Amino acid sequence: MRLFSFASAEKRAEYLWVLRAFDSARAAYVVLLHADDVARWIERNGHPANSDEPDAPELTGAEIGPLLEQLHQWGVLERSYDGTRAATLAEYRNRHFVYQFSQAGFQAYRAIAAVLDARLDEASLSRLVLPELLSDLQALAKANREGDPERVYRTLRRLDAALTDMAARAAHFYLSLGDLVRTTEITPESFLAHKDALLAHMREFSMDLARFAPRLAGAIGEIEETGVDELIERAARCDERVLLSFAERQADWRARWVGLRTWFVAGEGESTEADRLREATMSAIAAVLSLLRRVTDSRKGGVSRESALRHLAGWFVAAPTADSAHALYDAVFGLGRPRHLAMEHPDAELIPPVRSWWEAPPLEISRTLAETGRPPSAGAPSRIQRNDASIRRLREAQLDAQRARAQAAKSLAAADVHERVLDERETEVLLRLLDAASTAWVPVSGRVAGTTGSDSGVTLTVSEHPGSTVVRTARGLLHLNNRRLEVKQSARGKRP
Secondary structure (H helix, E strand, C coil): CHHHHHHCCCCHHHHHHHHHHHHHHHHCCCCCECHHHHHHHHHHHCCCCCCCCCCCCCCCHHHHHHHHHHHHHHCCEEEEECHHHCCCHHHHHCCCEEEEECHHHHHHHHHHHHHHHCCCCCCCCCCCHHHHHHHHHHHHHHHHHHCCHHHHHHHHHHHHHHHHHHHHHHHHHHHHHHHHHHCCCCCHHHHHHHHHHHHHHHHHHHHHHHHHHHHHHHHHHHHHHHCHHHHHHHHHHHCCCCCCCHHHHHHHHHHHHHHHHHHHCCCCCCCCHHHHHHHHHHHHHHHHHHHHHHHHHHHHHCCCHHHHHHHHHHHHHCCCCHHHHHHHHHHHHCCCCCCCCCCCCCCCCCCCCCCCCCCCCCCCCCHHHHHHCCCCCCCCCCCCCCCHHHHHHHHHHHHHHHHHHHHHHHHHCCCCHHHCEECHHHHHHHHHHHHHHHHHCCCCCCCCCEEEEEECCEEEEEEEEEEEEEEEECCEEEEEEEEEEEEEECCCCCCC
């Protein structure tokens, strides 16, 4: 996020003009710029004619140098040394740097520039793109059937771009329409001047979408009959993104094809994106008609929200006294004086009932009493919610764990633990047995010749041993000082 620091810095206008110079040079295939080059560009282009944008500040090369250095610190620009600018030895000893956009810095600048250049009032539904989509899908099926990878790549790329633009336009249109419906600043004249064109635009788009959606789904079915895997492979083979591997390009084009398919072909029990877009269009038409009714009603009655607020403000100004203004406020906004509650403190001796609430410490009251003025009462007991499926799954998981532990214990008792390497489950059982036997391992006084512990049908015997013993496990070596382990199947664990 520090790439966007220049947009909120104190000298954000200067930073923006400096980056515009780099963007203009990049469009002319000039990559590296010096501070003096940036100063000359700003002097030449910093006074736009016929524009509402303010002029660029007067900046010299010496003043631009720190700005370039700060942009380099934020990662927006990359810096390199240019010794060819030195005409004398003194200039050569002074560092001369040239700068260029970093890849991430250029994307950050373009994002900010797109926001500044956006026309938020331009919103429309791309109705004419539907026949183009149908034509491109038919061409894609033909190209894949004939095995032409270059035409498959070009057509699939054009389809992806057209569908992305269609989705972006629809999202922008409905967002702008929602702001139009919710706003209170619209005048009846401005709305009525555009309502016919707006309703006709949405109705035509809805009708075209309903007419073309089945044909587009049929064209996608024809493409799938020619082989989707071959289609993806041909598109990835002609993809010129050389920094991505062939598998990554295949995965990218497969994801794009799945996204394109979900627009017009419904899955099992699901609706398509085209159906959702058509439903959103019908809801938007209903919202516009509702707004139209409100506007026409306000014109007939002569009362709108704006006029009502103006009359209310006039009444407040004309109120003869402050009490009259307070009474008007209570009547309009439905606000009254706070309710006073009467109740006894749980400790009547500490807080006597005769003491005023202004002097007594705060007392906790129930929410029911505060909202309704009635003391709370014990309601009916709530129904016990039982999740039998979860209980059954947990019980099955518990039984599986017990069976696995019993199997590991049986395998542990089958041979001497000191003469083999224990696996993970056998190691876990052995540690559980050691934990059970360790309660009597270290006595308070005297000596213990041995101790035992049992679990999962086996018994562990810990006995004295001259020297150290080692047990090799999957987790590493277990060293025992003057102790030896013996694991046997217990009598109750044996089956007759």
